[in-house]
Structures are given as structure tokens and as C-alpha cells.
Amino acid sequence: MENSTYQLIEDCKATNRALYKFYAAVMIVIFILALPLNASVLHLFIFKLKFWKSNSNNIFLFNLVLADILLLFCLPIKAYNFIQGERRSENDTVCKAMLFMLFLNRGASIAFLTVTSIDRYFNVVHPGRKNLLKALKKSPQISILIWLLLLPLTIPTMLKTFECCNSHKTTNDDTLVKDVVDSLREVVFFTQIVIPFIILVYCTVHIVNRLRKKTVGDRTKLRRAVFLVTAVMVVFSVCFLPCTLARMVLLITRVKDLSERHQDKAAVAFDGLMVLSYMDCLLDPLVYCFCSTKFKALYLSNYFPFLVRDAQVSFDSSTGNASHPASHPTSNNVI
Template sequence: MANVSASPYQLIEDCEATHKTLYKFYAAVMIVIFILALPLNASVLHLFIFKLKFWNSNTNVFLFNLTLADVLVLFCLPVQAHSFIEGERRSSNDAICKAMLFMLFLHRGASIAFLTVISIDRYFNVVHLGQKRLLRVLKNSPQVSILIWLLLLPLTIPTMLKNFACCNSDKDTKDDALVKDVVDSLREAVIFTQIVIPFVILVYCTVHIVNRLRKKTVGDKTKLRRAVFAVTSCMVVFSLCFLPCTIARMVLLIVRAQLPDKELPQDRASVTFDGLMVLSYMDCLLDPLVYCFCSTTFKEHYFSSYFPFLLKGAKQLERSSIETVQPTRNTVD
């Protein structure tokens, strides 16, 4: 039960799940995602390491790191699902709660960062081929990937500080209000900056690559079409998985500021935010689509390794269509 004299943060950061049945549904969704995504990402990792040798291709290095980001969240899903089933929004154990938040937001930041880098790489390869300096930087994909991970670590630490997402919410802390406000503001700034800036970059890259495809009247358009599919797939994953939960977080903060003493609106906003966070974990299932659109080599190796019957069916269909067309040509001749 929330204290009457508690701060507005206490109302929305309460660890108890008020809608038990709904949170059990959230848990079921996470379990389904885990069951489907675990073998999918395991097969992708196996392919990158043993078949493609990802370190030999700049694009594959970025895609491999995106896969690592997805693996991070997979280990969190069973723990988070267990908390929901127990009627808690987060684990009651403070250390587990903060560790889960760190892993979840590190996954989110890494996924967004590598989706953005992949789009930037495609943009400069088809729109600004003359920018050799920038292209040379992107070619150093291992160094770029390491730099991204190193930058994400300090940016993710604010999610573990003070009272956030009900971690440490049951303890009566007497910290300086100014320090608390600074930490809260820093955390929210990081959360929204990680979304807004990459979203603008993704939109910019997508629009310019599509325009380049439209303006190209002669020559091979295959490379441009692949680039369009690649950045579009990144945009789709970003828009479905990360934008909704960010908007929900914004609504939650507005409700907290406008209605600090109203528990019902804050409770509804919190439940919606948690549900859309569950939706964000779907990127573990959608990212392989990005791999297929970004790398034809990955797509060919993946289907030939794990779904060879699909390729056999496609080849038989192609062969039959050729045989059907051939007699017609002979008759005409």
C-alpha cells in the first residue's frame, strides 16, 4: 500500500502488479517469445560463427553484434515472466531487479545502436560513395562495435540508480531531493535520447535511399533495392518494438506530473508501459528478417543449412516454369 505522504514516484513505481490476470498474460507472451527466439538466435549465432565467419564481413560484424544484443534479453525473459506470474512488476530481490533492468536497457540500447549503424552503412554505400573517410570508418566495423558497447555501459548505469521501475521502491530512502531529481532527469534524458536521435537518422537514411532509387533511370538497381529493403526492415523493427514503449513512457511521465495524487491513471499508464515493454522483446524474433535483407549470403546459408527443403521446392518450381516456357519457344521458332 502506498504511503499518503509518499512522492509521486512511489505511486507509479510500486512493485505490486494490480492486474494479476493481465500480468500473467504478459508472462505467457514472454515465455512464447523465449521459446521461439532461443533456437532461432542460437541457429543464427552458429551460422555467423561457424559458417559465415562474421569477422570477414563488415555487415556481418554489425549483424552479429545485433544478435548478441538479442541474446542478452533472452536470459532476462524467464526471470521477468516469473515475477509477473508471482504478481510483481519486477523481482522483489533488489539485486536481481537492478541486474534485469541493466540487461534489458543494455539490450535496448545496443539493438537501437546497431540498427542505426546498419542503416548509416547502407546510406553511405549507395548515396555518398564519394565520402571515402566516413566509409573507411564504417569499414572498421569491429572497432565501431566495441566503441558502441563501451559507450552503452555508462549510459545504462542510470537505470540502476535510485528508485526506478519499482527497484528499491519499498525502502524509505532519505536522499537529497536535488540529487534524486538530477538522477531521474539524467535517466529519462538517456532513455528518450536513445530513441529520438536514432529515429531521426533512420528516417533520414530511408527517405534518401528511396529517393536515390526513384531518380536512378539507368543501370543496375539491384544494390539500391537491397539497400531500401535493409533500411526499411530496420525501420519496421524500430517502429514496432521501440517507439510504442517510449511513447508509453512519455505518457506515464505526463500523467505523473499532471495527476500526482491520482493512483488510477498512474496505474493504467504503468500497466500499459509494462505491456509495451513486453512488445519490445519481439525484436528477438524480427531481427532475423533484418539479417536476410541486409545480407543475401546470410539468407542463402541460413536456408540451405536449416531449411533446405524450401530451397529444393523453389528450385523445382523454377525448373518446371522453364520447362513450360521452352516448348512454347520451340513452337514459335
Template sequence: MQPNSTLQLIEDCDATNKTLYKFYAAVMIVIFTLALPLNASVLHLFIFKLKFWKSNTNNIFLFNLVLADILLLFCLPIKAHNFINGERRSKNESICKAMLFMLFLNRGASIAFLTVTSIDRYFNVVHPGRKNLLRALKKSPQISIVIWLLLLPLTIPTMLQNFECCNSHKSSKDDTLVKDVVDSLREAVFFTQIIIPFVILVYCTVHIVNRLRKKTVGDRTKLRRAVFLVTSVMVVFSFCFLPCTIARMVLLITRVQEADEYYQDKAAVAFDGLMVLSYIDCLLDPLIYCFCSTKFKALYLSTYFPCILKNQQVPLDSSTENKTHHTCKTVI
């Protein structure tokens, strides 16, 4: 093996461990196979059963969260195909740019709507009745469109250069100030997209849990379930997104310090694997946020698996939607 050959493979976006990348591809295929029908069925309920556009805006946030996840899922088969062929990304420049745009826009939207939903529920539980900016804004359904539009500029730095193949802040004689600025902007987008929502989510979760534990009235079983659910949201977010963030940080350190190609390769492979892990969020989001209401779960089962609920009546029209999501809105 010639000197720097492994490092050159990384720069050319070729997988140095093809067997491991085929395993990554298999994991993505499993995630896609399980998450696509789940998200599609929940999306169907929001549109045709609950008519989310006529309901409270919290359900519009949930709809957008599921929509962002399902759009992100469509990227997984392409990434899996690349990994199977021993490529860390498509060699076709147009496909690569389109993939980066879809991945960062929809991943960012998923995290953004998850964060907004958590803030909304924080005010509902911890400060009920208090006037706040979010409560004023959410009276207008157009706020969801604004969130999508605000996310668009964040995709620009990710597509200016080859982000996915870990070339940020690569030491080179051809380095320029513009390249350094672009690299820094790209990394800032990646880290702030996860770290800031995580801090907000931890803050909201801690205060919601403390508030619920201080309640002296109400069904204790429901309160315990509520504490479990809000804690689960934070745990799932941490499990899906923090590992890839740490791996990215380690990878940047190895690049900036010009570490041995062996360590740069291991860091790049670990980062790719933990990015695959982050896609599990698309599978867990609908389970946590949409099925936190027993009535929504009953509605889902009665629609798709009616044999399970033979002797139970479940409200199916939009007029009962507020009752269906009452537990999900006020407790989580």
C-alpha cells in the same frame, strides 16, 4: 479498498491486474521461444560458416546486433516469471539490478548497432565512394568493442534507483536535488536511446529510398525489394519502440501532475505492456537484416533445412561470404 492502495501497489512493484500481467508473461514466453532458436542459428552461421571476423566490418556490426538481441532474450524468462507471480520486477535487489543492467545494455546495443548499420548503408547507397568517418572507423573491428564500452556508462543512472517501477519524479516531501538529477538522467537515457536513433533511421531511410527510386539501371524487381526492405526497417523500429516511448511520456506526466491513482495505474500497466511489445524487435531483427540477402537465406536453408534446397548449390565457406551479403550491404 483503502485510499491510495492502488498507488501503493505500484510503488511496491506489485501488479494491480494479475490476469493482464500473466498475458504479458505469455507473450514474452512466445517471443523467447521463437526468437532464441532463430537468433542462435544466425549466430552459428556468422561464427562457423561465414567467419565474420575475417569478413567485411558490416558483417561484424550484424553479428553484434544479433548478439545483443540474444543476450536480451535471456532476460525474458525472468521477467515472465515475475509477471506470473504478480510482480512487476524481482523483489530480490541483486536480481533486479542485474536485470536492469542486462536489459538496458543489450537493448541499447541492439539499437546502436542497428543505427550504425543503417548509417553505413546510407553512405554505401547515397554517397558511394565518398570518404567518411564511419568508413574509416569500420576498417578496425575494434570499433564494435568501443560501442559496447560507450554504452556501459548509460546503464548507471538506470540502476541508482527503482526505474522499472515507474517512480521517476515522484512527488514526495523527501525529494532532494540529487534525486531529481538522477531521475532526469535516467529519463534522458531512456528517451535519447530511442528518439535519436529513430531520427537517424528516418533520415537514412528517406534518402536511401529516394536514391533507389532514381536509379535507371538494374533489375527493377530487386530495386522494389530494396525499397520495401529499407522501409520495413523503419516501420519495425517505429512499431517496437515508439509506443513504449509515448507511454513512458504519458506516465511521467501523470506522475508529475499527481494525477488520480486510477490514471497512474493505467499508465503504468500500459507502459509495461508496450515494453513487452518492444521485445518483438529481437525476433524481427534477424529476419530483416540477415535475410535481406537471398543468398544468405539460401545458405541458412541449406544448413538447417537441406531438404528444401535439394537441387541448389549454395556457397558455404567464408571465401564466398562477400558475395552472400552483397545485396544486403549495398542495397539496404
């Protein structure tokens, strides 16, 4: 039985077919729910908000939803592999392409969530201070730069087939190149989650402190900023931190060369928590609502007009501002 489990691990096969079929079902549900949601958000950014003309965070948020949609297209392939009892595609080209897309778009999603929180931090904690981010956020340059910086981080996934997360696994053909590639891959995986999380904690703490010290003035803007960074923290805590901890446990079992049974349990847990990480495609729209004071009203008025109780909100796509009829100056449609 031990040899059978060992062989399944080495061949990148699922040792628990029923559990991996459940993982596949979860990914299919995420895909079915998240695709129309993100597509509708993308439609608003392009045809209603005209994000490229906006003087707000819409450029960042557009890139965030774009990363989520590109990530979603990987899920049906991943689900199919799991249903077939494979932890990865047996086709090396498909396998590497999938890893490239997953690394790139997960990294982009994390990066744009972090940049959005940093921007809100400067607006709230240092409102009068000039900063490079504030100057560049109105143009696409910084978004293009982020995508370009993420591309080299995917190189470790393309140098050698990602053997089912078997990094640093003890084998007879260990080489220095293999160790370097494995180490680069793990550095990319951990830094793209741990460093942004530290930044988010820093931004959250300072924004909350700013809210507590604010005794006069507009506290609504500060509360909205707290909601934003809290939403981002929830996305990180639910989606990314569990799989990071599972990855750490998995690496420990590899490096210490524990029994195949322990390695298999660690790998199965990691695969399951990676599936959970794809939930960020469903949670990110919460960030859109908390980040933009107009987005919720615009979304409801376009897709769920029957939920809009008060006067309709007219939207100026060139400025990203909502206006209300004079008879309803305090409409609740805009968060």
C-alpha cells in the same frame, strides 16, 4: 479501494494479476521462438560466415544478434516476476542487474540497427565518398567502441533502484539527487530511441529518393537497400515507438500527480508495450536477410535444405560470397 491501489503501486505490485500473467505468457512465447532462431543465426555467423574475416556488414550483424540473445536471457526472470504479481524483482541486486542488462542490450540492438542503416545509406547515396564507418566496419574496433559508449548510459539505472518507472513521482522525500537521477534515466531512455529513429527516417528518405532518380544501372542493389531501411523502420515502429509514447504519458501522470487510477493505467500500458518491444528479437532476423545478399541462402541451405529448390549454394567463409554451379548462374537461392 483507492488506498489499496495506491499501496500496490508503491509496493511495485501488479494491480491486475491476470493481465500481468498474460504479459508473462507473451514473454515466454517470445523466448521460446526467438532463442533457437537467434542461436542458429549466431552459429552461422561464427562457424559458417566467420564474421571476423568478412568484408561486409557481418560484424555489425553479429553484434546485433549477440545483443538480442543477451536480452532474451532477461525474459524468463521478468516473466517469473510478473507471474508472481511483481512488476520488478524484490531483490535489489537482481532488480539492478536486470535493468543493467535491459538498458545495455536494448541500446546495443538499437545502435547496431542504426549503424547498419547508416552504412547502407553511404553505400547507396554516397558510393564514392570515403567515410570513417566504411573504413572501420571491417574491423571489430567500432563494435567495441559502441559497447563501451553504451556502458556509461546504464549508470543511471545502477545509482538508485528503478522504482517501477516512478520517475519524478511526488513524494515527501524528494531530493535534488533523486530528481537528477530520474532525469538522467529518462534522457537515456528517450534519446536511445528518438535520435536513432530520426537518423533512420533521414536515411530512408534519401535512399528512396536515390532509387527514384536512378534510371540506369543496377537498381536491384537500391531496392535491397530500401528493403533494409524499411525493415529497420518497421522494427522501430512496432517495437520501440509505442513504449516510448507510453513512457511519455506515464511521466505526464507522474509530474502532474494525477490520481492513482490514472497512474496505474499508464503504468500497466507501459509495461505491456515494453513486453511488445521484446519482439525485436524476432524481427531482427528480417534485417539480416535484407542486409546480406547471401544470408538467406546460407540459412535455408543449412537449416531448411528441403526448401532450396535449385542448386545448392557453396559458401566461401573467408569472403562471405556465395558461388553457384555453372549450370545455375541465376539461382534464386540468394536474395
